[in-house]
Amino acid sequence: MKDRCIVYLDNNATTKIDKLVLDEMLPYLEKYYGNASSIYSFGGVSAKAIATAREQVRDFVGAKDTKEIIFTASGSEAANTAIRGVLSSDKTKKHIITTKVEHPCVLNLYQTLEKQGYKVDYIGVNSNGELDLDALENAVSEDTALVSAMWANNETGVIFPIKQISEIVKSKNQDTKLFVDAVQAAGKIPMDVEENGIDLLAISGHKFHAPKGIGALYVKSGTSISPLIIGGHQERGKRAGTENVPYIVGIGKAAELAKEGLEYEATEVKRLRDKLETSILKTVFNARLNTSLVNRVPNTTNIGFEYVEGELILLHLSDMGICASSGSACTSGSLEPSHVLKAMGIPFTALHGSTRFSLSRFTTEKEIDYVINIMPRIIDKLTAISPFQDELAQLRKHKA
């Protein structure tokens, strides 16, 4: 087995730590181990580092005040803190609205809440992955405590119109809170919580070149949440536990670099993604785009290879040193294919063979050319094994 990945195109799963981020972090692992809550100046070094990071994250999400930023141990913890925090601060309201294509970390929580007596509406999407805004508007009621939507989808990269969602929700119920899972938007598109009318927003460091194990939650001033982890007074009583100083420093630096890199994402990363996408769709006869052509983050594409199974594609890509991901059932260990692609109504023929390529600012043109060159060969080999030869012949004819 080849352990070393040559071409890493799975940046929506996780990213590599930027060397500049690591360099910022190391002193806080090696030298400045003081507790930020201590009174002596050695602890003060840590407290100051946290304050800098909080400012960097504030600037990254466009918050007004650093008091609105809470550091957590993951994106999932940030989401859980937001959702459970809002619900338990006002237990009279029992209605939640979310979407059918949210990340499992959020969906599974809502399924749990349903068992606890909450009513949850799951809003659908069209074949481009775009949210049914009319259904959303109709769903908001007096009793709606929370509306929860992701900014960008992890599988397709499709962007939801958060500002419009906020306007719709607030026009029907001023008191309903809007929680945005921005884990896949962070570092890919500009985020501004003020401009977009967001009450709570979660991000995860390892999706934008910070290490795993650090996340952050934005909570708009005046939004009341009960803490998930109760204990010490850290994070203004909203998240107990001694601050993970080196990782907080890491997410701060990564946020700063990500903000600086947004222009590069929108131009160069997008150019490479588009090159990969158009080449594969052109040269591979059974390839079809499983996502919206527009309204997408610049780094993600999702291509379905019809009548071929996704795990088999990934295994062969892996043999060639290429890391990608699939919405196929077989890759996850669950037996169900991607709930996102199913909600979009992607046909079974392309659903099981869906392959996601997600780039980063470290992706090079040489890497993209390598994948473009290899993809048709892999698919040719795999279609030869498929029992659906008549259907494949039909597709080949169609393409020609």
Next chain:
Amino acid sequence: MWDYTEEVMEHYRNPRNVGKIDDADAIGEAGSLACGDALKIYLKIDKNNIVTDAKFQTFGCGSAVASSSILTEMIIGKPLDEVKKITNKDIADKLGGLPPEKMHCSVMGHEALENALENFTTGGKTKAVKDKMVCTCFSVTEHQILSAIKENKLKTLEEVTNYTKAGGACGHCKDNIQAILDKHYHIKHEEEKPKLTQTQKIIKINNIIENQISPELRKDGGDIELIDIDGDNVYVKLRGSCAGCKNSTLTLKSFVESTLRETLGNEIEVIEVQK
């Protein structure tokens, strides 16, 4: 990342005997595109009942391709008697094992082989439907679940899902799968009890038919008549709207037979007398 054996990797990288045999003597299928894996197997069988050639086409993951590929190697050159004895466990063992969640791939290989052999013996005629669908998401029948339980000594719901995929999607059939498991092990347990005398058995069967089965069938405008009992074979006649009903086999097997088996054990066979 799955922990695949070298053997599995070798077979999905370089699958053997890929393709179709145009003049195949038997063709077997398992799975479907919607379910995420589908397999077709083609056999050439000579007059001495020896499998002289086998080819496959698979839509599925690495372990599905590996299971199909190694299966063809296992059967080429073998007499049918030997081929019939191959189980899904043999396929998995030959691959040096499969991850638990992937055992259904070996089951699928075995099912396609079974299907091919069945088509060979019946000359391509499909067998009458007498099986109850348990998992509608993945089209898994009670028979398939039971044989996976028996062959692999499965004990838990999770194991059944790993081996057959049943219950792996919407999960609505999980209770039914658990019931099949419970019933299987419960009945095995009961078998150890002293057996009823033939007279006791006849009285019991008669009582169950009169008091439990007949009233249910009458609700649908039908009825049942006990004709004879010979050992474990129970001969019955369906009447009223049950007679000639397309689902009569289903009624017999999934309702009459299973009700009798609940009390009298798994050996009970219900046979319909036509005239």
